Amino acid sequence: MNGDEPVFRKSRWGTSRYVYNAxxxxxxxxxxxxxxxxxxxxxxxxxxxxxxxxxxxPTPPATTAPGSARAGGGSPRTAYPWRHDEQQRPEHRSER
Known part of the structure; x- marks a missing residue:
């Protein structure tokens, strides 16, 4: 081994790439x-x-306390502003 050799030398495969010099x-x-x-x-x-x-x-979600909306095992219905259920809609009184 010679310390005067360059660290990289041109590849002998005819390309213009450089390779490590052993x-x-x-x-x-x-x-x-x-x-x-x-x-x-x-x-x-x-x-x-x-x-x-x-x-x-992922860790499972924390359990809810008894008596909360999810205690019965079912999920509560989410009220969306674009969804008009009969139970959520107030009585409409028309004055004539």
């Missing part, structure tokens, strides 16, 4: 570091760990 100690360290990082990331992805872990399950 003849330089820094280039060799970059090659080893890249291989180790890729291997660790693949392990994390395969085990669904670290940043690839699924989101935790």
């Amino acid at each position: 003849d330089n100690p820094v280039g060799l360290a970059l090659i080893v570091l890249t291989v180790v990082l890729v291997f660790v990331m693949l392990l994390l992805m395969g085990n669904r760990a670290g940043p690839f872990a699924p989101d935790p399950a």
